[in-house]
Every structure is written in C-alpha cells, then in structure tokens.
Amino acid sequence: MSEPHIDALSINTLRFLAVDAVEKARSGHPGMPMGAAPMAYALWTRLLRFDPQAPRWPDRDRFVLSAGHGSMLLYGLLHLAGFGLTLEDLKSFRQWGSKTPGHPEFGETPGVETTTGPLGQGISAAVGMAIAERHLAARYNRPGFEVVDHWTYVIAGDGDLMEGVSAEAASLAGHLGLGRLVVLYDDNRITIEGGTDLTFSEDVEARFRAYGWQTLTVEDGNDPDAVEAALRQARAEPDRPSLIRVRTHIGYGSPGKQDSADAHGAPLGPDEVRRTKERLGWPAEPEFHVPDRAREPFRRAAERGRAERERWEALMARYREQHPDLAAEFERRMAGELPDGWDQAVPTFDPDAKGVATRGAGGKVLNALAARVPELMGGSADLGPSTKTLLNGEDDFSRHTPAGRNLRFGVREHAMAAVLNGMANHGGFRPFGSTFFVFSDYLRPSLRLAALMKLPVIHVFTHDSIFVGEDGPTHQPVEHLASLRAMPNLVVLRPADANETAEAWRVALERTGGPTALVLTRQNVPVLDRGALAPASGLRRGGYVLREASAGPEGVRMILVATGSEVHLALQAADRLEADGVPTRVVSLPSWELFEEQDPAYRDEVLPSAVPARVAVEAGSPFGWDRYAGPAGAVVAIDRFGASAPAGVLAERFGFTVDNVVSTARRVLERAG
Incomplete structure (x- = not known):
C-alpha cells in the first residue's frame, strides 16, 4: 500500500488526462476512465509486471483494456509508466497518424497487447493469452526454471459482458481452469442508452460461477487498497479464472454527469470540466497537468518490472546452459521464426482421377507440418472429424494436459477466432481454427480484428460450396468468398486439388502480414496430373x-x-x-x-x-x-x-x-x- 495522498494524486491525474484529451479532440469517452482509474492504478502500480524499456519482454504480464472505448485510461497509464507516449501524443488523441487512436490498436502503440473496441473481443482474446501462457509453461518450464510465469489481466465493462462472444470465451476459460486469468469488471451500470437496468438485470457473478470462475466483489471502486486485496485473492486461486466485480461510477466527480449516460461517449464540455476539476481539487490550468509526484508509483512499478526482467534474463541464460534445445526452440518461437526445414515433410500427391477432398488433403498436410512446427496449435468448433484438423498423436489441451496441442473449442466459432487472436498476440504460436465455411459468418468480427492487427492466424474453412448437397442452403456458402475477399490483409486461398492444398498450407505458414483462410472442399476432386499441366507451386x-x-x-x-x-x-x-x-x-x-x-x-x-x-x-x-x-x-x-x-x-x-x-x-x- 502507498500513501493515500499519492494514490489520489495519481488517480486524478489519470482521470483528467482522459478528460482533457477527450475535450481537446471534441470526441471520445471520458466517463469510463474517470470511474475505472482507481482499479487500473491499483493493478498497474502494485501487481502488474511490466518493463517499459522492453515492452515485448516475453514473460511480462499481459493487460487488456477490453472496454476499448476508454482508451485514454490506457494511454494515461502508458504515459505515466514511461512507455514512450509523450504529452504531445496524448494531446493528439484521435488525430491522424497519432499513437493514440480512438480505440487501442495493436502494433500502433507500445504496451497495447491487442486491438479492442468491438466489445467482448478483448476479454475473449485474453482467454487466448492465458491458454498461450499455460501451454508454453507446460512445454518449456523445468524444475528451477520457470521461464514462463506470467498473468493476464483484463478490465471489462458491462457491454463486454453482454456480448455473446465473451460468454463463449468465459465458458471455455472456466472449463479449462485458466487460473492465471483475472478480469476486473467495471460495474458502472451505464450504457449508451441509459442505465443497464434497461436490458441487463442478470446476476453476472452467478453466471460466471456457473462457468467455473471464482467471483469476488469490491463495493467501493474508489478504494485501491480493496482492489489490490481482491487481486491478490484472485491470484491465490490456481485452478479457476477470477472475475472481480468492482462497483464504480461513470464520470466520477462530474457534478452534472456522474452516473449518467451523458458521461459515456461525449466530452464533458468546458463548464462541466471546470466544475469537475473544482470538485476534485484539480487545477483548472494547465490542461494535461501531470504533477511529478503522480509519476512516482508508476516509476517504482517500472523499476520493479525492470528488475524482474533482468532476473528473468539471468534465468534464461542458465536455462540455455541446462536445456539448450528447449531454450533455442522457445526463443525461436517467441521471435516468430519457423524452424529450419519446416516444410520438408509436406506430402506430394500422385495423380488420381477419383481424387481426394481438399479438406482431407489439408488434414494430411497439417499433420505433416505439425510434426516439425510445434507452434502449430489449434482445433475446431466441434467439427474436427469433418474439417480434418485433429493433430494425430497429440493430447487435447486441458486443465490436466496443458501441453496438449489439440484445442477443443466446442460450438463456439466466434470465441474460437478471438482466442486464436489472443494466442497470436501473445507470441510463440501459429494458431489455427476450423469450421464449415458457411459459419465463417459466426466468427467474422474476430477474423476482421486479426486482419486489422495483421496476425498470422490460419482459418480452415471446409464444405466450401453448394456441393455440400443435402444439408441444404443453411450449410451452403454462396456469398462468403466475395465477402472475405473484400477484407483487407486477409488472403483467401481456394485450392483446386491436393497439391495446390499443400502449397496453400506453405503460403499460410509463411505469411506474417495477416490471417489466411484456406477454403476447402467436402467432396472428392481429382488430383491433377501435373506432368501435363503446370506445377501446383503456381498457387503461390x-x-x-x-x-x-x-x-x-x-x-x-x-x-x-x-x-x-x-x-x-x-x-x-x-x-x-x-x-x-x-x-x-x-x-x-x-x-x-x-x-x-x-x-x-x-x-x-x-x-x-x-x-x-x-x-x-x-x-x-x-x-x-x-x-x-x-x-x-x-x-x-x-x-x-x-x-x-x-x-x-x-x-x-x-x-x-x-x-x-x-x-x-x-x-x-x-x-x-
């Protein structure tokens, strides 16, 4: 615990950086940062492990602001913590070419772990990050060498928890027992249209307990000590993810807009800004005021993080000596590099007039690649036998077998794609997921975010046309190819035969600038006689x-x-x-x-x-x-x-x-x- 005066000073600094930035931009969301600043402050200054000098340090904790409309809260945290965001960057909030876009964007701002804004996507991607940590720890940690040992934290709002994708992902997280996932639920009870009682009267904690989560409550969201205590209690539960409901007040401190939808998505206005600063004892001038003492808790947290990183680097040096092969593989994976000779075992297919379905050929290629590419991990939305994407000889990833590489997503297409994004955000994986092509509609928002973030996620879409046949129009894709081809940064590959399918998998694994969709047949198609035709490498x-x-x-x-x-x-x-x-x-x-x-x-x-x-x-x-x-x-x-x-x-x-x-x-x- 720190000095209460310093806590209040730092928390109000976060609040008014958000207020001033939104006011200057004449657009944005001031209310959420004003209410959630204390919980974010408690997490960042007392528990979160980070080093601004090495923002991509592999064993850092991951923080996801799922309520991405409150982006100025995250930018304020990054500024105070020393991630290289300057006051000028904050002043250019929402402007062309700035490091502070309207919603957090992965790759644009150091310290932003994933793109958020579409509600529910952040918490769902965080499930993927927690899966990534659990799997890597199981594969690479050895006695005395806990080289993978970090946490995933989320701040989510009411809107996040209303979205179906978060329900899918939270159900999966509870089933898998992802104990290193902690969600702070910003329970401010306001949405754009008014109070949440208009549409959202469920017992959220009971729902999450039913999913298999630990649930905790902080009734006073302005008490950082209470938030810290709840976070530490969450960390003491190794076998369940934790949801901490924190009762907050949107637009906290605003005399005319606190606890009102008016504080959600528009500037407070000059008069209300002045009144709010008076109420919280904040100087009216200058704008973007940052007292030096407000930086001190963040400096101390950054110093602790740097020391933790240095200890980890020393541990890695010893790990390389004791376990050189594991260390080399781990570091190669985290660098995003494929192993030497990764595609040497890719099969070629002899000419065959009867042929094979490209989904079947794809399954054979996937398994050949998986034997040489350990970062290939994924599964299907309950369709593995049909999409041919089960990895032979590999365990399922589960709470009991976390080193397994077969991910059983259940009938959760949307969460599947969001989880794959989180695994790719985390690093160390070339994740893949599969379903019938017609159900790409169910996961498109997550696929779009993968394209926006340029993540190397692979989607295997089988049953690719009306030739699905008797299942009828509900299962027969028609508009889907055109729809996916319209998406920037996504490469769609619809191979003609087994050998084009092998080349398609090569392309998918080589790509680093965005996701790839492999669109494959249910029905058999001939394997072409390439002696009389051009080689399948033309697909490239x-x-x-x-x-x-x-x-x-x-x-x-x-x-x-x-x-x-x-x-x-x-x-x-x-x-x-x-x-x-x-x-x-x-x-x-x-x-x-x-x-x-x-x-x-x-x-x-x-x-x-x-x-x-x-x-x-x-x-x-x-x-x-x-x-x-x-x-x-x-x-x-x-x-x-x-x-x-x-x-x-x-x-x-x-x-x-x-x-x-x-x-x-x-x-x-x-x-x-």
Whole structure:
C-alpha cells in the first residue's frame, strides 16, 4: 500500500488526462476512465509486471483494456509508466497518424497487447493469452526454471459482458481452469442508452460461477487498497479464472454527469470540466497537468518490472546452459521464426482421377507440418472429424494436459477466432481454427480484428460450396468468398486439388502480414496430373496458367478462369472447346489477393488483355468476378441461395456443367466476333 495522498494524486491525474484529451479532440469517452482509474492504478502500480524499456519482454504480464472505448485510461497509464507516449501524443488523441487512436490498436502503440473496441473481443482474446501462457509453461518450464510465469489481466465493462462472444470465451476459460486469468469488471451500470437496468438485470457473478470462475466483489471502486486485496485473492486461486466485480461510477466527480449516460461517449464540455476539476481539487490550468509526484508509483512499478526482467534474463541464460534445445526452440518461437526445414515433410500427391477432398488433403498436410512446427496449435468448433484438423498423436489441451496441442473449442466459432487472436498476440504460436465455411459468418468480427492487427492466424474453412448437397442452403456458402475477399490483409486461398492444398498450407505458414483462410472442399476432386499441366507451386502467385491452349500463347482465343473444385469443370469444358477448334487456356486463380500482389506484366501474361473472350467459373457469388472476366466475358456462378439435394443434382440445376460452361463460352465468342 502507498500513501493515500499519492494514490489520489495519481488517480486524478489519470482521470483528467482522459478528460482533457477527450475535450481537446471534441470526441471520445471520458466517463469510463474517470470511474475505472482507481482499479487500473491499483493493478498497474502494485501487481502488474511490466518493463517499459522492453515492452515485448516475453514473460511480462499481459493487460487488456477490453472496454476499448476508454482508451485514454490506457494511454494515461502508458504515459505515466514511461512507455514512450509523450504529452504531445496524448494531446493528439484521435488525430491522424497519432499513437493514440480512438480505440487501442495493436502494433500502433507500445504496451497495447491487442486491438479492442468491438466489445467482448478483448476479454475473449485474453482467454487466448492465458491458454498461450499455460501451454508454453507446460512445454518449456523445468524444475528451477520457470521461464514462463506470467498473468493476464483484463478490465471489462458491462457491454463486454453482454456480448455473446465473451460468454463463449468465459465458458471455455472456466472449463479449462485458466487460473492465471483475472478480469476486473467495471460495474458502472451505464450504457449508451441509459442505465443497464434497461436490458441487463442478470446476476453476472452467478453466471460466471456457473462457468467455473471464482467471483469476488469490491463495493467501493474508489478504494485501491480493496482492489489490490481482491487481486491478490484472485491470484491465490490456481485452478479457476477470477472475475472481480468492482462497483464504480461513470464520470466520477462530474457534478452534472456522474452516473449518467451523458458521461459515456461525449466530452464533458468546458463548464462541466471546470466544475469537475473544482470538485476534485484539480487545477483548472494547465490542461494535461501531470504533477511529478503522480509519476512516482508508476516509476517504482517500472523499476520493479525492470528488475524482474533482468532476473528473468539471468534465468534464461542458465536455462540455455541446462536445456539448450528447449531454450533455442522457445526463443525461436517467441521471435516468430519457423524452424529450419519446416516444410520438408509436406506430402506430394500422385495423380488420381477419383481424387481426394481438399479438406482431407489439408488434414494430411497439417499433420505433416505439425510434426516439425510445434507452434502449430489449434482445433475446431466441434467439427474436427469433418474439417480434418485433429493433430494425430497429440493430447487435447486441458486443465490436466496443458501441453496438449489439440484445442477443443466446442460450438463456439466466434470465441474460437478471438482466442486464436489472443494466442497470436501473445507470441510463440501459429494458431489455427476450423469450421464449415458457411459459419465463417459466426466468427467474422474476430477474423476482421486479426486482419486489422495483421496476425498470422490460419482459418480452415471446409464444405466450401453448394456441393455440400443435402444439408441444404443453411450449410451452403454462396456469398462468403466475395465477402472475405473484400477484407483487407486477409488472403483467401481456394485450392483446386491436393497439391495446390499443400502449397496453400506453405503460403499460410509463411505469411506474417495477416490471417489466411484456406477454403476447402467436402467432396472428392481429382488430383491433377501435373506432368501435363503446370506445377501446383503456381498457387503461390495467386493465379497461373494451369493448361495452355493447343495453339500456344499466341493462339489463345478463349480463357476459362476458375477456383477450387470448378477448375476441374473448366478443364473438361476446355477439352470440349479444343475439340471444336477453339484454342482454350485454363487459369487456376486460387487467390485474388496473391494475384493482385504480382507485377502487372505477370498478371497480363496470365490474363492477357489481348484475349477479351473469358469465362470465370466459381460456385459462389459472381460479385467481383468482372475484374477477371472482363467487359466482354461472362461468369458462371450462383446468385441465389442453394437447395437441399444431392451435389450432382445441384450442379445440373445451377449450371455447373460442361454443357453450360461450353455454351457460355460460345456466346462470349459470338459477341467478340
């Protein structure tokens, strides 16, 4: 415990840095930082282990502000703790190019562990961080060498706990017994529309106890000593995550806006700022006032953190001597580097007319990679046998077997993706998750955050088209390819056969600038005879000439472009057109994103502007295909929902037949003259 006067001084500094920054920006959320400052202060100055001089130190504690709209609370903490955020940075809150964007953004500001703002995402990612810590500790710690030994802390609000994703993640965390996860629940009882009693009357603590959490209560959120005591009690429970409900007051100290929705998402206004400062004994001028003594508790915490880091580095030096192989692997993983020879065991698949589903091929490739890449860890949303993503010979990750690499997420797609984000944020993992492609809708907000943060998360989406068949339109993706292709930083890969699938996995593991979606078939597709065609490595460029026209590059009259299972349809249609005297090129275009990264000369070589007669074929929405079909071309696609019927019937009804592709190509040729 520290001197009460210093506590109050530091807490009010945090409050008014937020108030002044929001006022200067003329937008933002002052109320949450004003109410939650005492709990954040208690955590940061008394328990949280951090070193501003080494913000990515592997064994630091992780802090997640899940209520990301209160970002100025986090920026104030980072400023006072010495993370390199200057007062000028705080004054440029919410401005172009600043280190203090409206919501915390991973990679933009030192000390920000994950991007938050969409409510529920932060607490859910924190579950992934806690899983990461537990797994790494089980794999690398040895007697006398606790090289992985840290905590994950969260501040979450009412809105976080209303969101379904947090319920999914909290249920999983309780089931797994993640005892090093502690959530401070900012119970201020206000949302944008008014009091939480409008919509949220549940017993939150009872719900979390039912999930398997320890629950604690601090009735006076302005008492940092009580918060500290609760935090220490939470840390004493090794087998359950902890939720600490802290009763706070939004806009604390504001005479006209405390405990009001008016304090949530708008500046207090000049008059109310003046009155609030008077009430809390704070000087009206200057703005962004930071008394030097207010920094002292944070300086001491940073000094303790530096000493802890130095002790850890000394421990690591001894660990390298005693356990050199483990140390080398751990440090390589935390550096985000793949092991030497990581892809040497990736299988190649012999030509096979009967073929194999790309989901099946993907499972074989995944297991070959997992044997050499220990950081590959993940699972499915209760669909492992269908998505073929179980790691053979590996235990499940559980409270009893934390070294296991198979993650059983249950039917929790949204939390699965958020947990994967947290594992990637933590470092040391190349996490993957899987579900049916149609259920990518259930996890899209978390996938979007992975793209925003440029996290190397891998999503395996199987059952990729209407050819799911009898399960019907609820399980048949139509608009999903177009939707995911619209997302920045996400690479979508829809391979045509088993060997393209192997290349797709290579690309996914090599990528570090964002997530990758592997879109795979349920049904068998032929394994192509690459002796007569281009090698599958062409996938790495996004699109390539799979088979050239009989007349050679100069004699091409028609180009058929396709992805995934429809590549085989395009090859059959090309045979028919060639037999009719139409020199036809077939292009496999498994990734629009990778293709667009190629130089213009290569793209024109594959899809020459001199050949306007093109037909694109894909069992999905036609949206966007005009860029490759061109103004004179056509698209064989599906612009309605599917139906429940065998796959062959659906192909016939929706026009995915050789006859329809050929007749479409002939119409294009007629128009082209």
